[in-house]
Amino acid sequence: MSFDLSKTYPILIERNKALIAIIGFLAFTTYKIIDRRNQYGRPPLLKYTIPWLGSAIELGRDPDGVFKKATAIFGPVFRIKAAGKEFTYITAADIISNIYRDAKVRSRPIAIIYTRLTIDCIQTFEYTSIRIEMAHIIFGMSKHLCDDMSSMEHIFKAHHDALNPAGALKIHHRYGAFAYECIQNTLDNLPSTTKLSYLIKSPAYDAALYAFFGKTYPAQESYDPFKIFDEGFIMLQMNLPRFMLRKYLNAREKLIDLTENYFANPHEDCSEFTHDVEEVGRDAKWSLRDIANFFIGDIWALQSNAIQAAYWIIALQLQKPEGLGKIIEEIDMQRNNWIKDNNPITQDETCCQWILDGSFPLLTSVIQEALRYCAVVFSIRLVAKETTLGGYRLRKGEYVICNTRSVHMDGDIHNNPTEFIPERYLPGTGKYTKNGRTVPNHSMPFGGGISMCEGRHFAMGELKIFIALLLSIANIELDPTSSERPQFNWAHMGTGLLPPIGDLSVCVTRRSTGTL
Numbered sequence: 001m002s003f004d005l006s007k008t009y010p011i012l013i014e015r016n017k018a019l020i021a022i023i024g025f026l027a028f029t030t031y032k033i034i035d036r037r038n039q040y041g042r043p044p045l046l047k048y049t050i051p052w053l054g055s056a057i058e059l060g061r062d063p064d065g066v067f068k069k070a071t072a073i074f075g076p077v078f079r080i081k082a083a084g085k086e087f088t089y090i091t092a093a094d095i096i097s098n099i100y101r102d103a104k105v106r107s108r109p110i111a112i113i114y115t116r117l118t119i120d121c122i123q124t125f126e127y128t129s130i131r132i133e134m135a136h137i138i139f140g141m142s143k144h145l146c147d148d149m150s151s152m153e154h155i156f157k158a159h160h161d162a163l164n165p166a167g168a169l170k171i172h173h174r175y176g177a178f179a180y181e182c183i184q185n186t187l188d189n190l191p192s193t194t195k196l197s198y199l200i201k202s203p204a205y206d207a208a209l210y211a212f213f214g215k216t217y218p219a220q221e222s223y224d225p226f227k228i229f230d231e232g233f234i235m236l237q238m239n240l241p242r243f244m245l246r247k248y249l250n251a252r253e254k255l256i257d258l259t260e261n262y263f264a265n266p267h268e269d270c271s272e273f274t275h276d277v278e279e280v281g282r283d284a285k286w287s288l289r290d291i292a293n294f295f296i297g298d299i300w301a302l303q304s305n306a307i308q309a310a311y312w313i314i315a316l317q318l319q320k321p322e323g324l325g326k327i328i329e330e331i332d333m334q335r336n337n338w339i340k341d342n343n344p345i346t347q348d349e350t351c352c353q354w355i356l357d358g359s360f361p362l363l364t365s366v367i368q369e370a371l372r373y374c375a376v377v378f379s380i381r382l383v384a385k386e387t388t389l390g391g392y393r394l395r396k397g398e399y400v401i402c403n404t405r406s407v408h409m410d411g412d413i414h415n416n417p418t419e420f421i422p423e424r425y426l427p428g429t430g431k432y433t434k435n436g437r438t439v440p441n442h443s444m445p446f447g448g449g450i451s452m453c454e455g456r457h458f459a460m461g462e463l464k465i466f467i468a469l470l471l472s473i474a475n476i477e478l479d480p481t482s483s484e485r486p487q488f489n490w491a492h493m494g495t496g497l498l499p500p501i502g503d504l505s506v507c508v509t510r511r512s513t514g515t516l
Protein backbone atom coordinates (compact mmCIF):
# COMPACT_ATOMS: atom_id res chain seq x y z
CA MET A 1 0.00 0.00 0.00
CA SER A 2 1.42 3.46 -0.76
CA PHE A 3 0.53 6.98 0.43
CA ASP A 4 0.51 9.92 -1.84
CA LEU A 5 1.90 12.52 0.63
CA SER A 6 1.07 15.44 -1.59
CA LYS A 7 -2.61 14.47 -1.18
CA THR A 8 -2.56 13.24 2.45
CA TYR A 9 -0.97 16.36 4.06
CA PRO A 10 -3.47 18.90 2.84
CA ILE A 11 -6.33 16.63 4.06
CA LEU A 12 -4.72 16.17 7.49
CA ILE A 13 -4.11 19.89 7.77
CA GLU A 14 -7.67 20.67 6.68
CA ARG A 15 -9.16 18.29 9.30
CA ASN A 16 -6.95 19.50 12.17
CA LYS A 17 -6.90 23.20 11.45
CA ALA A 18 -8.58 24.06 14.74
CA LEU A 19 -6.17 21.82 16.71
CA ILE A 20 -3.11 23.36 15.00
CA ALA A 21 -4.41 26.85 15.71
CA ILE A 22 -4.89 26.00 19.42
CA ILE A 23 -1.37 24.46 19.70
CA GLY A 24 0.11 27.49 17.95
CA PHE A 25 -1.74 29.87 20.24
CA LEU A 26 -0.64 27.97 23.38
CA ALA A 27 2.99 27.85 22.25
CA PHE A 28 2.97 31.57 21.49
CA THR A 29 1.32 32.43 24.85
CA THR A 30 3.75 30.18 26.79
CA TYR A 31 6.69 31.80 24.98
CA LYS A 32 5.33 35.25 25.82
CA ILE A 33 4.81 34.37 29.51
CA ILE A 34 8.34 32.89 29.81
CA ASP A 35 9.81 35.82 27.90
CA ARG A 36 7.96 38.33 30.07
CA ARG A 37 9.18 36.55 33.21
CA ASN A 38 12.75 36.59 31.83
CA GLN A 39 12.42 40.23 30.96
CA TYR A 40 11.07 41.13 34.39
CA GLY A 41 13.33 43.74 35.94
CA ARG A 42 15.58 43.82 32.88
CA PRO A 43 16.90 47.13 31.53
CA PRO A 44 14.36 48.60 29.10
CA LEU A 45 14.97 47.91 25.42
CA LEU A 46 14.91 50.80 22.94
CA LYS A 47 12.05 50.14 20.48
CA TYR A 48 12.90 49.24 16.91
CA THR A 49 10.94 48.09 13.88
CA ILE A 50 13.24 45.93 11.75
CA PRO A 51 14.00 42.68 13.65
CA TRP A 52 17.71 41.91 13.09
CA LEU A 53 18.84 45.44 12.32
CA GLY A 54 17.29 46.87 15.48
CA SER A 55 18.36 50.49 16.00
CA ALA A 56 21.39 50.18 13.69
CA ILE A 57 20.14 52.68 11.10
CA GLU A 58 19.32 55.38 13.68
CA LEU A 59 22.67 54.75 15.37
CA GLY A 60 24.47 55.16 12.05
CA ARG A 61 22.63 58.44 11.39
CA ASP A 62 22.77 60.19 14.75
CA PRO A 63 24.39 58.18 17.56
CA ASP A 64 24.52 61.09 20.02
CA GLY A 65 20.80 61.66 19.37
CA VAL A 66 19.94 57.96 19.97
CA PHE A 67 21.74 57.86 23.33
CA LYS A 68 20.28 61.21 24.37
CA LYS A 69 16.76 60.08 23.48
CA ALA A 70 17.13 56.70 25.23
CA THR A 71 18.52 58.37 28.38
CA ALA A 72 15.64 60.86 28.39
CA ILE A 73 13.05 58.05 28.08
CA PHE A 74 14.56 55.37 30.34
CA GLY A 75 17.27 56.98 32.49
CA PRO A 76 20.95 55.99 32.33
CA VAL A 77 20.62 52.18 31.97
CA PHE A 78 18.96 50.64 28.91
CA ARG A 79 19.41 48.08 26.18
CA ILE A 80 19.90 48.76 22.49
CA LYS A 81 19.76 46.12 19.80
CA ALA A 82 21.75 46.73 16.61
CA ALA A 83 22.91 44.37 13.85
CA GLY A 84 21.77 41.28 15.77
CA LYS A 85 23.64 42.22 18.96
CA GLU A 86 22.05 43.51 22.13
CA PHE A 87 23.98 45.33 24.85
CA THR A 88 23.11 47.18 28.02
CA TYR A 89 24.45 50.74 27.84
CA ILE A 90 25.29 53.00 30.76
CA THR A 91 25.25 56.76 30.25
CA ALA A 92 25.61 58.24 33.78
CA ALA A 93 28.98 59.25 35.20
CA ASP A 94 28.33 57.84 38.70
CA ILE A 95 27.24 54.38 37.49
CA ILE A 96 30.15 54.26 35.01
CA SER A 97 32.48 55.12 37.87
CA ASN A 98 31.08 52.23 39.98
CA ILE A 99 31.64 49.78 37.13
CA TYR A 100 35.19 51.04 36.56
CA ARG A 101 35.95 50.68 40.26
CA ASP A 102 34.50 47.20 40.48
CA ALA A 103 36.34 45.79 37.48
CA LYS A 104 39.66 47.15 38.68
CA VAL A 105 40.21 43.94 40.60
CA ARG A 106 41.77 41.33 38.37
CA SER A 107 39.79 38.14 37.90
CA ARG A 108 41.08 34.71 36.94
CA PRO A 109 39.32 33.38 33.91
CA ILE A 110 39.85 29.61 33.77
CA ALA A 111 39.38 29.08 30.06
CA ILE A 112 39.17 32.14 27.97
CA ILE A 113 38.26 31.99 24.36
CA TYR A 114 34.59 31.25 23.63
CA THR A 115 33.89 29.96 27.13
CA ARG A 116 33.15 33.17 28.87
CA LEU A 117 30.74 31.68 31.31
CA THR A 118 33.41 29.59 33.06
CA ILE A 119 34.79 32.51 34.98
CA ASP A 120 35.94 32.14 38.51
CA CYS A 121 35.47 35.72 39.55
CA ILE A 122 35.59 37.73 42.67
CA GLN A 123 34.05 40.81 41.14
CA THR A 124 30.84 41.60 39.31
CA PHE A 125 32.21 43.08 36.09
CA GLU A 126 35.10 41.40 34.35
CA TYR A 127 37.50 42.66 31.68
CA THR A 128 40.69 40.59 31.39
CA SER A 129 39.02 37.79 29.41
CA ILE A 130 37.71 40.38 26.94
CA ARG A 131 41.21 41.85 26.44
CA ILE A 132 42.63 38.40 25.77
CA GLU A 133 39.82 37.50 23.41
CA MET A 134 40.44 40.76 21.51
CA ALA A 135 44.15 39.92 21.32
CA HIS A 136 43.13 36.69 19.55
CA ILE A 137 40.33 37.97 17.31
CA ILE A 138 41.76 41.35 16.35
CA PHE A 139 45.53 41.02 16.58
CA GLY A 140 45.70 37.34 15.69
CA MET A 141 47.52 36.11 18.81
CA SER A 142 47.62 32.33 18.85
CA LYS A 143 44.95 30.58 20.87
CA HIS A 144 47.39 28.49 22.90
CA LEU A 145 49.06 31.66 24.17
CA CYS A 146 45.76 33.33 24.94
CA ASP A 147 44.80 30.29 26.99
CA ASP A 148 48.02 30.62 28.99
CA MET A 149 46.74 33.15 31.49
CA SER A 150 49.92 33.49 33.50
CA SER A 151 52.14 34.49 30.58
CA MET A 152 49.49 36.87 29.22
CA GLU A 153 49.04 38.52 32.60
CA HIS A 154 52.79 38.74 33.01
CA ILE A 155 53.30 40.60 29.73
CA PHE A 156 50.25 42.84 30.33
CA LYS A 157 51.74 43.85 33.67
CA ALA A 158 55.21 44.54 32.23
CA HIS A 159 53.55 46.57 29.50
CA HIS A 160 51.44 48.54 31.94
CA ASP A 161 54.43 49.28 34.20
CA ALA A 162 56.70 50.35 31.33
CA LEU A 163 54.17 52.99 30.26
CA ASN A 164 53.99 54.68 33.67
CA PRO A 165 54.75 58.45 33.75
CA ALA A 166 58.52 57.92 34.15
CA GLY A 167 58.59 55.39 31.29
CA ALA A 168 56.50 57.70 29.11
CA LEU A 169 58.90 60.60 29.77
CA LYS A 170 61.84 58.59 28.43
CA ILE A 171 59.90 57.96 25.22
CA HIS A 172 58.91 61.64 25.00
CA HIS A 173 62.57 62.64 24.68
CA ARG A 174 63.00 60.22 21.78
CA TYR A 175 59.70 61.31 20.29
CA GLY A 176 60.64 65.03 20.31
CA ALA A 177 63.75 64.47 18.21
CA PHE A 178 61.95 62.24 15.70
CA ALA A 179 58.88 64.49 15.47
CA TYR A 180 61.13 67.49 14.74
CA GLU A 181 62.89 65.62 11.95
CA CYS A 182 59.70 64.14 10.45
CA ILE A 183 57.86 67.50 10.44
CA GLN A 184 60.85 69.16 8.74
CA ASN A 185 60.98 66.41 6.09
CA THR A 186 57.24 66.66 5.46
CA LEU A 187 57.45 70.44 5.03
CA ASP A 188 60.31 70.02 2.55
CA ASN A 189 58.06 67.93 0.33
CA LEU A 190 54.68 69.66 0.63
CA PRO A 191 53.20 72.20 -1.78
CA SER A 192 52.23 75.46 -0.06
CA THR A 193 48.52 74.62 -0.38
CA THR A 194 47.73 71.12 0.77
CA LYS A 195 45.33 68.90 2.69
CA LEU A 196 45.72 69.08 6.44
CA SER A 197 45.92 65.27 6.65
CA TYR A 198 49.10 65.29 4.47
CA LEU A 199 50.70 67.73 6.88
CA ILE A 200 49.77 65.81 10.04
CA LYS A 201 49.39 62.11 9.42
CA SER A 202 52.70 61.02 7.99
CA PRO A 203 55.04 62.83 10.43
CA ALA A 204 52.85 61.92 13.43
CA TYR A 205 52.78 58.25 12.36
CA ASP A 206 56.50 57.93 11.60
CA ALA A 207 57.68 59.82 14.68
CA ALA A 208 55.60 57.68 17.06
CA LEU A 209 56.88 54.44 15.52
CA TYR A 210 60.51 55.60 15.60
CA ALA A 211 60.12 56.71 19.23
CA PHE A 212 58.97 53.22 20.26
CA PHE A 213 60.90 51.00 17.85
CA GLY A 214 63.77 53.07 16.45
CA LYS A 215 64.47 53.85 12.83
CA THR A 216 65.05 50.20 12.01
CA TYR A 217 61.26 49.80 12.01
CA PRO A 218 59.95 50.12 8.42
CA ALA A 219 57.49 52.88 9.28
CA GLN A 220 56.74 54.02 5.75
CA GLU A 221 56.23 50.49 4.42
CA SER A 222 53.87 49.75 7.29
CA TYR A 223 51.61 52.77 6.71
CA ASP A 224 49.31 51.33 4.02
CA PRO A 225 48.74 47.96 5.69
CA PHE A 226 48.18 49.76 8.99
CA LYS A 227 45.56 52.04 7.42
CA ILE A 228 43.61 49.10 5.96
CA PHE A 229 43.87 47.12 9.21
CA ASP A 230 42.65 50.14 11.18
CA GLU A 231 39.70 50.57 8.78
CA GLY A 232 38.66 46.97 9.41
CA PHE A 233 39.20 47.10 13.18
CA ILE A 234 35.50 47.16 14.13
CA MET A 235 34.65 44.40 11.67
CA LEU A 236 37.43 42.24 13.11
CA GLN A 237 36.15 43.04 16.60
CA MET A 238 32.67 41.90 15.53
CA ASN A 239 34.29 38.63 14.45
CA LEU A 240 32.44 38.63 11.12
CA PRO A 241 32.83 35.64 8.77
CA ARG A 242 36.36 35.40 7.37
CA PHE A 243 35.37 35.97 3.74
CA MET A 244 34.13 39.45 4.72
CA LEU A 245 37.40 40.22 6.48
CA ARG A 246 39.86 39.03 3.84
CA LYS A 247 41.18 42.47 2.93
CA TYR A 248 41.74 43.41 6.58
CA LEU A 249 43.26 40.05 7.52
CA ASN A 250 45.71 40.34 4.61
CA ALA A 251 46.71 43.83 5.76
CA ARG A 252 47.14 42.50 9.30
CA GLU A 253 49.37 39.67 8.03
CA LYS A 254 51.52 42.17 6.18
CA LEU A 255 51.87 44.30 9.32
CA ILE A 256 52.77 41.23 11.39
CA ASP A 257 55.31 40.11 8.74
CA LEU A 258 57.03 43.51 8.85
CA THR A 259 57.05 43.51 12.64
CA GLU A 260 58.30 39.91 12.90
CA ASN A 261 61.10 40.71 10.48
CA TYR A 262 62.01 43.74 12.59
CA PHE A 263 62.29 41.58 15.73
CA ALA A 264 64.29 38.95 13.83
CA ASN A 265 66.98 41.51 13.02
CA PRO A 266 69.14 43.77 15.21
CA HIS A 267 67.15 46.70 16.56
CA GLU A 268 69.29 48.19 19.32
CA ASP A 269 67.89 51.63 18.55
CA CYS A 270 64.50 50.67 20.04
CA SER A 271 63.11 52.30 23.21
CA GLU A 272 63.62 50.83 26.65
CA PHE A 273 59.89 50.09 26.66
CA THR A 274 60.08 47.92 23.55
CA HIS A 275 63.24 46.22 24.80
CA ASP A 276 61.68 45.36 28.20
CA VAL A 277 58.37 44.08 26.86
CA GLU A 278 60.08 42.07 24.12
CA GLU A 279 62.29 40.47 26.76
CA VAL A 280 59.25 39.28 28.74
CA GLY A 281 57.97 37.58 25.58
CA ARG A 282 61.35 36.01 24.80
CA ASP A 283 61.79 34.79 28.41
CA ALA A 284 58.39 33.13 28.18
CA LYS A 285 59.67 31.35 25.01
CA TRP A 286 57.17 33.10 22.74
CA SER A 287 57.89 32.76 19.04
CA LEU A 288 58.88 35.89 17.11
CA ARG A 289 55.49 35.67 15.41
CA ASP A 290 53.73 35.81 18.78
CA ILE A 291 55.87 38.76 19.87
CA ALA A 292 55.01 40.53 16.60
CA ASN A 293 51.30 39.77 17.13
CA PHE A 294 51.48 41.31 20.57
CA PHE A 295 53.27 44.43 19.34
CA ILE A 296 50.86 45.11 16.48
CA GLY A 297 48.34 45.66 19.30
CA ASP A 298 50.65 48.40 20.52
CA ILE A 299 51.11 49.83 17.06
CA TRP A 300 47.36 50.06 16.66
CA ALA A 301 46.89 51.67 20.10
CA LEU A 302 49.77 54.05 19.42
CA GLN A 303 48.56 55.22 16.04
CA SER A 304 44.80 54.95 15.84
CA ASN A 305 43.93 57.73 18.30
CA ALA A 306 46.82 60.15 18.68
CA ILE A 307 47.03 60.97 14.96
CA GLN A 308 43.30 61.71 14.83
CA ALA A 309 43.68 63.88 17.95
CA ALA A 310 46.51 65.91 16.38
CA TYR A 311 44.44 66.31 13.22
CA TRP A 312 41.30 67.50 15.03
CA ILE A 313 43.18 69.90 17.32
CA ILE A 314 44.44 71.84 14.29
CA ALA A 315 41.30 71.36 12.18
CA LEU A 316 38.86 72.48 14.88
CA GLN A 317 41.00 75.37 16.07
CA LEU A 318 41.50 76.65 12.50
CA GLN A 319 37.73 76.82 12.12
CA LYS A 320 37.36 79.08 15.17
CA PRO A 321 37.35 82.82 14.37
CA GLU A 322 40.58 83.33 16.37
CA GLY A 323 42.38 80.51 14.48
CA LEU A 324 45.67 79.27 15.92
CA GLY A 325 46.85 82.75 17.03
CA LYS A 326 46.53 82.49 20.82
CA ILE A 327 48.06 79.02 20.96
CA ILE A 328 51.03 80.19 18.90
CA GLU A 329 51.46 83.17 21.25
CA GLU A 330 51.60 80.81 24.23
CA ILE A 331 54.08 78.50 22.49
CA ASP A 332 56.36 81.35 21.40
CA MET A 333 56.33 82.83 24.88
CA GLN A 334 57.30 79.51 26.49
CA ARG A 335 60.08 78.90 23.99
CA ASN A 336 61.52 82.41 24.41
CA ASN A 337 61.39 82.17 28.21
CA TRP A 338 63.15 78.82 28.12
CA ILE A 339 65.90 80.18 25.87
CA LYS A 340 66.35 83.14 28.21
CA ASP A 341 66.55 80.93 31.31
CA ASN A 342 68.67 78.14 29.88
CA ASN A 343 70.77 79.98 27.37
CA PRO A 344 71.34 76.88 25.19
CA ILE A 345 74.52 77.07 23.16
CA THR A 346 73.61 74.33 20.75
CA GLN A 347 70.33 72.84 19.59
CA ASP A 348 68.71 70.78 22.37
CA GLU A 349 69.14 67.26 21.02
CA THR A 350 65.72 66.13 22.26
CA CYS A 351 64.17 69.14 20.44
CA CYS A 352 61.51 69.19 23.13
CA GLN A 353 63.04 69.96 26.53
CA TRP A 354 61.51 73.45 26.37
CA ILE A 355 58.11 71.86 25.78
CA LEU A 356 58.49 69.33 28.60
CA ASP A 357 59.68 72.05 31.00
CA GLY A 358 57.09 74.62 29.97
CA SER A 359 53.56 75.30 31.12
CA PHE A 360 50.95 75.44 28.35
CA PRO A 361 47.52 75.93 29.94
CA LEU A 362 45.78 76.92 26.70
CA LEU A 363 47.35 74.19 24.58
CA THR A 364 46.58 71.61 27.28
CA SER A 365 42.97 72.82 27.42
CA VAL A 366 42.65 72.61 23.62
CA ILE A 367 44.01 69.05 23.64
CA GLN A 368 41.59 68.00 26.39
CA GLU A 369 38.68 69.67 24.63
CA ALA A 370 39.49 67.98 21.32
CA LEU A 371 39.60 64.63 23.16
CA ARG A 372 36.24 65.32 24.84
CA TYR A 373 34.67 66.50 21.62
CA CYS A 374 35.91 63.77 19.27
CA ALA A 375 36.11 60.65 21.47
CA VAL A 376 33.48 57.94 21.37
CA VAL A 377 34.61 55.35 23.88
CA PHE A 378 32.68 52.19 24.70
CA SER A 379 34.30 50.49 27.70
CA ILE A 380 32.97 46.96 27.65
CA ARG A 381 32.60 44.65 30.64
CA LEU A 382 31.33 41.10 31.07
CA VAL A 383 28.79 40.58 33.84
CA ALA A 384 30.52 37.90 35.91
CA LYS A 385 27.68 37.29 38.32
CA GLU A 386 24.01 38.24 38.41
CA THR A 387 23.56 41.73 39.77
CA THR A 388 21.38 44.82 39.68
CA LEU A 389 22.43 48.11 38.16
CA GLY A 390 20.42 51.33 38.30
CA GLY A 391 17.56 49.17 39.63
CA TYR A 392 17.67 46.68 36.72
CA ARG A 393 18.63 43.00 36.70
CA LEU A 394 21.75 42.00 34.77
CA ARG A 395 22.40 38.37 33.90
CA LYS A 396 25.70 36.57 34.22
CA GLY A 397 27.45 36.34 30.86
CA GLU A 398 25.94 39.43 29.25
CA TYR A 399 27.87 42.57 28.34
CA VAL A 400 27.51 46.13 29.57
CA ILE A 401 28.97 49.10 27.76
CA CYS A 402 29.96 52.32 29.51
CA ASN A 403 29.29 55.06 26.97
CA THR A 404 31.57 57.82 28.23
CA ARG A 405 30.53 60.13 25.39
CA SER A 406 27.10 60.54 26.95
CA VAL A 407 28.87 62.16 29.92
CA HIS A 408 30.93 64.34 27.56
CA MET A 409 27.74 65.47 25.81
CA ASP A 410 25.67 65.98 28.97
CA GLY A 411 24.54 69.62 28.98
CA ASP A 412 24.22 69.61 32.79
CA ILE A 413 27.91 68.76 33.17
CA HIS A 414 29.47 70.63 30.24
CA ASN A 415 28.16 74.01 29.04
CA ASN A 416 27.21 73.90 25.34
CA PRO A 417 28.55 70.38 24.97
CA THR A 418 28.09 70.26 21.20
CA GLU A 419 30.41 73.23 20.74
CA PHE A 420 34.22 73.00 20.56
CA ILE A 421 35.38 75.51 23.20
CA PRO A 422 39.21 75.75 23.34
CA GLU A 423 39.27 77.43 26.78
CA ARG A 424 36.90 74.92 28.40
CA TYR A 425 39.57 73.23 30.52
CA LEU A 426 41.62 76.28 31.51
CA PRO A 427 42.39 76.05 35.23
CA GLY A 428 39.54 77.39 37.36
CA THR A 429 37.07 77.43 34.45
CA GLY A 430 34.84 74.34 34.69
CA LYS A 431 32.43 73.39 37.49
CA TYR A 432 31.41 69.93 36.30
CA THR A 433 28.41 69.27 38.50
CA LYS A 434 25.15 67.41 38.06
CA ASN A 435 22.16 67.60 40.39
CA GLY A 436 24.24 69.78 42.69
CA ARG A 437 27.03 67.18 42.99
CA THR A 438 30.54 67.34 41.60
CA VAL A 439 31.24 64.91 38.76
CA PRO A 440 34.90 63.88 39.15
CA ASN A 441 34.95 61.72 35.99
CA HIS A 442 33.44 64.42 33.74
CA SER A 443 35.94 63.71 30.92
CA MET A 444 36.97 60.16 30.04
CA PRO A 445 38.57 60.05 26.57
CA PHE A 446 40.93 57.34 27.85
CA GLY A 447 38.16 55.18 29.33
CA GLY A 448 38.63 54.10 32.92
CA GLY A 449 39.18 51.36 35.45
CA ILE A 450 41.18 48.30 34.50
CA SER A 451 40.86 48.95 30.76
CA MET A 452 41.92 52.59 31.02
CA CYS A 453 44.35 53.54 28.27
CA GLU A 454 47.85 52.54 29.31
CA GLY A 455 49.37 54.98 26.85
CA ARG A 456 47.62 58.07 28.23
CA HIS A 457 50.71 59.58 29.87
CA PHE A 458 52.65 59.17 26.67
CA ALA A 459 49.73 60.37 24.51
CA MET A 460 49.18 63.64 26.38
CA GLY A 461 52.90 64.54 26.16
CA GLU A 462 53.09 63.33 22.57
CA LEU A 463 50.27 65.67 21.52
CA LYS A 464 51.76 68.61 23.36
CA ILE A 465 55.16 68.03 21.75
CA PHE A 466 53.77 67.46 18.26
CA ILE A 467 51.51 70.53 18.20
CA ALA A 468 54.10 72.83 19.84
CA LEU A 469 56.82 71.74 17.38
CA LEU A 470 54.52 71.94 14.36
CA LEU A 471 53.31 75.44 15.23
CA SER A 472 56.87 76.60 15.96
CA ILE A 473 58.04 75.47 12.56
CA ALA A 474 55.02 76.02 10.30
CA ASN A 475 52.47 78.71 9.75
CA ILE A 476 49.10 77.09 8.92
CA GLU A 477 46.06 78.94 7.62
CA LEU A 478 42.74 77.95 6.10
CA ASP A 479 42.82 77.95 2.31
CA PRO A 480 40.35 80.77 1.48
CA THR A 481 39.48 79.16 -1.88
CA SER A 482 38.16 75.91 -0.36
CA SER A 483 34.93 75.39 1.60
CA GLU A 484 35.50 71.66 2.25
CA ARG A 485 35.24 70.81 5.96
CA PRO A 486 35.95 67.46 7.67
CA GLN A 487 33.11 65.60 9.42
CA PHE A 488 33.19 62.77 11.98
CA ASN A 489 33.32 59.25 10.58
CA TRP A 490 30.89 57.55 12.94
CA ALA A 491 31.68 54.11 11.53
CA HIS A 492 34.59 54.06 14.01
CA MET A 493 32.34 54.72 16.98
CA GLY A 494 33.40 53.01 20.21
CA THR A 495 37.16 52.68 19.79
CA GLY A 496 38.34 56.19 20.68
CA LEU A 497 38.71 59.26 18.49
CA LEU A 498 36.58 59.43 15.37
CA PRO A 499 38.59 59.86 12.19
CA PRO A 500 37.56 62.55 9.71
CA ILE A 501 35.56 62.09 6.53
CA GLY A 502 36.66 64.76 4.09
CA ASP A 503 39.56 67.09 4.81
CA LEU A 504 40.59 70.69 5.25
CA SER A 505 42.58 72.57 2.64
CA VAL A 506 45.35 74.65 4.23
CA CYS A 507 48.10 77.05 3.20
CA VAL A 508 51.42 76.21 4.86
CA THR A 509 54.60 78.29 5.03
CA ARG A 510 57.71 77.95 7.18
CA ARG A 511 58.04 80.26 10.17
CA SER A 512 61.25 82.16 10.60
CA THR A 513 61.39 81.23 14.31
CA GLY A 514 62.04 77.52 13.67
CA THR A 515 62.68 75.79 16.97
CA LEU A 516 65.59 75.09 19.24
Ligand code: HEM
Nearest residue numbers: 301302305306309377379446447448451452453454455459
Ligand atom coordinates in the same frame (compact mmCIF):
# COMPACT_ATOMS: atom_id res chain seq x y z
C1 HEM B 1 44.98 60.48 22.21
C2 HEM B 1 45.44 59.28 22.21
C3 HEM B 1 44.76 58.08 22.81
C4 HEM B 1 43.46 57.89 23.17
C5 HEM B 1 42.29 58.87 23.07
C6 HEM B 1 43.35 56.54 23.68
C7 HEM B 1 42.17 55.96 24.14
C8 HEM B 1 42.08 54.67 24.60
C9 HEM B 1 40.86 54.07 25.04
C10 HEM B 1 39.51 54.75 25.02
C11 HEM B 1 41.13 52.81 25.46
C12 HEM B 1 40.14 51.78 25.99
C13 HEM B 1 39.65 52.23 27.36
C14 HEM B 1 38.54 51.42 27.93
O1 HEM B 1 38.05 50.46 27.31
O2 HEM B 1 38.12 51.75 29.05
C15 HEM B 1 42.55 52.61 25.27
C16 HEM B 1 43.21 51.46 25.58
C17 HEM B 1 44.56 51.29 25.41
N1 HEM B 1 45.45 52.22 24.95
FE1 HEM B 1 45.05 54.11 24.37
N2 HEM B 1 44.57 55.95 23.61
C18 HEM B 1 45.47 56.84 23.10
C19 HEM B 1 46.80 56.65 22.88
C20 HEM B 1 47.50 55.53 23.24
C21 HEM B 1 48.92 55.38 23.09
C22 HEM B 1 49.86 56.42 22.53
C23 HEM B 1 49.23 54.15 23.55
C24 HEM B 1 50.62 53.62 23.61
C25 HEM B 1 51.03 52.51 23.33
C26 HEM B 1 47.99 53.51 24.01
C27 HEM B 1 47.89 52.25 24.56
C28 HEM B 1 46.71 51.67 24.96
C29 HEM B 1 46.61 50.30 25.44
C30 HEM B 1 47.73 49.31 25.59
C31 HEM B 1 45.26 50.07 25.74
C32 HEM B 1 44.62 48.77 26.22
C33 HEM B 1 44.40 48.81 27.70
C34 HEM B 1 43.66 47.55 28.14
O3 HEM B 1 42.93 46.95 27.36
O4 HEM B 1 43.81 47.18 29.30
N3 HEM B 1 46.97 54.39 23.80
N4 HEM B 1 43.10 53.77 24.76
